[in-house]
Amino acid sequence: MAAMSASSPCDPEPGDLIEVFRPLYQHWALYLGDGYVINVVPEDEGPTSILGSAASVFSNRARVKIQLLKDVVGSNTYRVNNKYDNTCTPLPVHVIIQRAQSFVNKEVSYNVLDSNCEHFVTMLRYGEAVSNQATRAIGAIGFVTVAAGAFSLLGLLHSRSRDRHY
Structure with missing residues:
Protein backbone atom coordinates (compact mmCIF):
# COMPACT_ATOMS: atom_id res chain seq x y z
CA MET A 1 0.00 0.00 0.00
CA SER A 131 -5.76 -0.28 17.73
CA ASN A 132 -2.33 -1.81 17.16
CA GLN A 133 -0.89 1.67 17.67
CA ALA A 134 -2.32 1.75 21.21
CA THR A 135 -1.25 -1.85 21.89
CA ARG A 136 2.33 -0.96 20.90
CA ALA A 137 2.21 2.14 23.13
CA ILE A 138 0.93 0.12 26.09
CA GLY A 139 3.70 -2.43 25.52
CA ALA A 140 6.33 0.32 25.40
CA ILE A 141 4.98 1.91 28.58
CA GLY A 142 5.05 -1.50 30.30
CA PHE A 143 8.63 -2.11 29.18
CA VAL A 144 9.78 1.33 30.37
CA THR A 145 8.02 0.82 33.71
CA VAL A 146 9.64 -2.60 34.24
CA ALA A 147 13.06 -1.27 33.15
CA ALA A 148 12.78 1.74 35.47
CA GLY A 149 11.82 -0.56 38.35
CA ALA A 150 14.76 -2.86 37.62
CA PHE A 151 17.20 0.06 37.49
CA SER A 152 15.80 1.43 40.76
CA LEU A 153 16.18 -1.96 42.42
CA LEU A 154 19.73 -2.34 41.10
CA GLY A 155 20.57 1.15 42.34
CA LEU A 156 19.16 0.35 45.77
CA LEU A 157 21.10 -2.94 45.95
CA HIS A 158 24.27 -1.22 44.76
CA SER A 159 23.97 1.56 47.34
CA ARG A 160 23.36 -1.00 50.12
CA SER A 161 26.42 -2.99 49.09
CA ARG A 162 28.53 0.20 49.09
CA ASP A 163 27.19 1.12 52.52
CA ARG A 164 28.45 -2.20 53.93
CA HIS A 165 32.02 -1.58 52.75
CA TYR A 166 32.42 1.62 54.73
Whole structure:
Protein backbone atom coordinates (compact mmCIF):
# COMPACT_ATOMS: atom_id res chain seq x y z
CA MET A 1 0.00 0.00 0.00
CA ALA A 2 1.64 3.21 -1.12
CA ALA A 3 1.25 6.39 0.88
CA MET A 4 -0.30 9.31 -0.96
CA SER A 5 -0.32 13.04 -0.42
CA ALA A 6 -3.50 15.08 -0.62
CA SER A 7 -2.35 16.31 -4.03
CA SER A 8 -1.94 12.76 -5.44
CA PRO A 9 -4.76 10.82 -3.80
CA CYS A 10 -5.47 7.13 -3.97
CA ASP A 11 -9.04 6.01 -4.57
CA PRO A 12 -10.65 5.09 -1.26
CA GLU A 13 -14.05 3.42 -1.22
CA PRO A 14 -16.80 4.23 1.30
CA GLY A 15 -16.09 2.36 4.54
CA ASP A 16 -12.31 2.26 4.02
CA LEU A 17 -9.95 3.06 6.89
CA ILE A 18 -7.65 5.98 6.12
CA GLU A 19 -4.28 6.12 7.88
CA VAL A 20 -2.77 9.62 7.98
CA PHE A 21 0.93 9.83 8.72
CA ARG A 22 1.48 12.71 11.13
CA PRO A 23 4.93 13.59 12.51
CA LEU A 24 4.69 11.60 15.78
CA TYR A 25 1.82 9.18 15.21
CA GLN A 26 -0.81 7.99 12.75
CA HIS A 27 -4.25 9.57 12.69
CA TRP A 28 -7.17 7.45 11.51
CA ALA A 29 -10.37 8.37 9.68
CA LEU A 30 -13.09 6.46 7.87
CA TYR A 31 -13.88 7.32 4.27
CA LEU A 32 -17.53 8.20 3.65
CA GLY A 33 -17.40 9.01 -0.06
CA ASP A 34 -17.26 12.15 -2.24
CA GLY A 35 -13.96 13.22 -0.63
CA TYR A 36 -15.29 13.19 2.96
CA VAL A 37 -14.14 11.28 6.04
CA ILE A 38 -15.40 10.96 9.58
CA ASN A 39 -12.91 11.13 12.42
CA VAL A 40 -12.53 12.07 16.05
CA VAL A 41 -10.72 15.27 16.86
CA PRO A 42 -9.70 15.99 20.46
CA GLU A 43 -11.47 19.14 21.62
CA ASP A 44 -8.20 21.08 21.88
CA GLU A 45 -6.80 20.02 18.47
CA GLY A 46 -6.99 22.11 15.32
CA PRO A 47 -7.31 20.54 11.85
CA THR A 48 -3.68 19.42 11.43
CA SER A 49 -1.83 21.32 14.11
CA ILE A 50 1.38 19.61 15.29
CA LEU A 51 1.10 21.30 18.69
CA GLY A 52 -2.56 20.33 18.90
CA SER A 53 -1.67 16.75 17.99
CA ALA A 54 0.86 16.60 20.81
CA ALA A 55 -1.70 18.12 23.19
CA SER A 56 -4.24 15.44 22.22
CA VAL A 57 -2.29 12.98 24.39
CA PHE A 58 -3.71 14.84 27.40
CA SER A 59 -7.25 15.29 26.12
CA ASN A 60 -10.08 13.12 27.41
CA ARG A 61 -12.89 14.36 25.13
CA ALA A 62 -13.17 14.45 21.36
CA ARG A 63 -15.69 15.63 18.79
CA VAL A 64 -16.78 13.43 15.88
CA LYS A 65 -16.48 15.42 12.67
CA ILE A 66 -17.13 14.99 8.98
CA GLN A 67 -14.35 16.74 7.09
CA LEU A 68 -12.82 16.73 3.65
CA LEU A 69 -10.06 14.13 3.45
CA LYS A 70 -7.71 16.75 1.99
CA ASP A 71 -8.27 18.99 5.05
CA VAL A 72 -7.60 16.14 7.49
CA VAL A 73 -4.46 15.09 5.62
CA GLY A 74 -3.12 18.63 5.15
CA SER A 75 0.55 18.45 4.17
CA ASN A 76 0.92 14.88 5.49
CA THR A 77 0.57 11.64 3.54
CA TYR A 78 -2.08 8.95 3.85
CA ARG A 79 -3.10 5.54 2.62
CA VAL A 80 -6.11 3.27 2.61
CA ASN A 81 -5.32 0.69 5.28
CA ASN A 82 -7.97 -1.91 6.01
CA LYS A 83 -5.31 -3.92 7.84
CA TYR A 84 -7.71 -5.68 10.19
CA ASP A 85 -9.73 -7.26 7.36
CA ASN A 86 -7.63 -10.42 7.82
CA THR A 87 -8.76 -10.85 11.43
CA CYS A 88 -12.08 -8.96 11.60
CA THR A 89 -15.04 -9.11 9.23
CA PRO A 90 -16.07 -5.69 7.93
CA LEU A 91 -19.72 -4.80 8.34
CA PRO A 92 -21.74 -4.09 5.17
CA VAL A 93 -20.85 -0.64 3.80
CA HIS A 94 -24.37 0.76 4.31
CA VAL A 95 -24.21 -0.29 7.99
CA ILE A 96 -20.74 1.29 8.40
CA ILE A 97 -21.96 4.59 6.92
CA GLN A 98 -25.19 4.52 8.96
CA ARG A 99 -23.22 3.89 12.17
CA ALA A 100 -20.80 6.69 11.28
CA GLN A 101 -23.60 9.19 10.61
CA SER A 102 -25.14 8.47 14.02
CA PHE A 103 -21.99 9.91 15.68
CA VAL A 104 -21.63 13.17 13.70
CA ASN A 105 -21.01 16.22 15.94
CA LYS A 106 -21.21 14.12 19.11
CA GLU A 107 -18.71 14.44 21.90
CA VAL A 108 -17.07 11.12 22.77
CA SER A 109 -14.57 9.89 25.34
CA TYR A 110 -11.00 10.08 24.12
CA ASN A 111 -7.95 8.32 25.49
CA VAL A 112 -4.79 7.66 23.52
CA LEU A 113 -4.46 4.14 24.91
CA ASP A 114 -7.99 2.75 24.86
CA SER A 115 -10.36 5.11 23.04
CA ASN A 116 -8.46 6.88 20.27
CA CYS A 117 -9.12 7.71 16.61
CA GLU A 118 -8.13 4.22 15.43
CA HIS A 119 -10.42 2.57 18.00
CA PHE A 120 -13.27 4.79 16.77
CA VAL A 121 -12.99 3.99 13.06
CA THR A 122 -12.40 0.26 13.61
CA MET A 123 -15.51 0.18 15.80
CA LEU A 124 -17.44 1.68 12.87
CA ARG A 125 -15.98 -0.70 10.25
CA TYR A 126 -15.87 -3.96 12.23
CA GLY A 127 -18.16 -3.48 15.21
CA GLU A 128 -15.19 -3.77 17.57
CA ALA A 129 -12.57 -1.23 18.59
CA VAL A 130 -9.01 -2.25 17.72
CA SER A 131 -5.76 -0.28 17.73
CA ASN A 132 -2.33 -1.81 17.16
CA GLN A 133 -0.89 1.67 17.67
CA ALA A 134 -2.32 1.75 21.21
CA THR A 135 -1.25 -1.85 21.89
CA ARG A 136 2.33 -0.96 20.90
CA ALA A 137 2.21 2.14 23.13
CA ILE A 138 0.93 0.12 26.09
CA GLY A 139 3.70 -2.43 25.52
CA ALA A 140 6.33 0.32 25.40
CA ILE A 141 4.98 1.91 28.58
CA GLY A 142 5.05 -1.50 30.30
CA PHE A 143 8.63 -2.11 29.18
CA VAL A 144 9.78 1.33 30.37
CA THR A 145 8.02 0.82 33.71
CA VAL A 146 9.64 -2.60 34.24
CA ALA A 147 13.06 -1.27 33.15
CA ALA A 148 12.78 1.74 35.47
CA GLY A 149 11.82 -0.56 38.35
CA ALA A 150 14.76 -2.86 37.62
CA PHE A 151 17.20 0.06 37.49
CA SER A 152 15.80 1.43 40.76
CA LEU A 153 16.18 -1.96 42.42
CA LEU A 154 19.73 -2.34 41.10
CA GLY A 155 20.57 1.15 42.34
CA LEU A 156 19.16 0.35 45.77
CA LEU A 157 21.10 -2.94 45.95
CA HIS A 158 24.27 -1.22 44.76
CA SER A 159 23.97 1.56 47.34
CA ARG A 160 23.36 -1.00 50.12
CA SER A 161 26.42 -2.99 49.09
CA ARG A 162 28.53 0.20 49.09
CA ASP A 163 27.19 1.12 52.52
CA ARG A 164 28.45 -2.20 53.93
CA HIS A 165 32.02 -1.58 52.75
CA TYR A 166 32.42 1.62 54.73
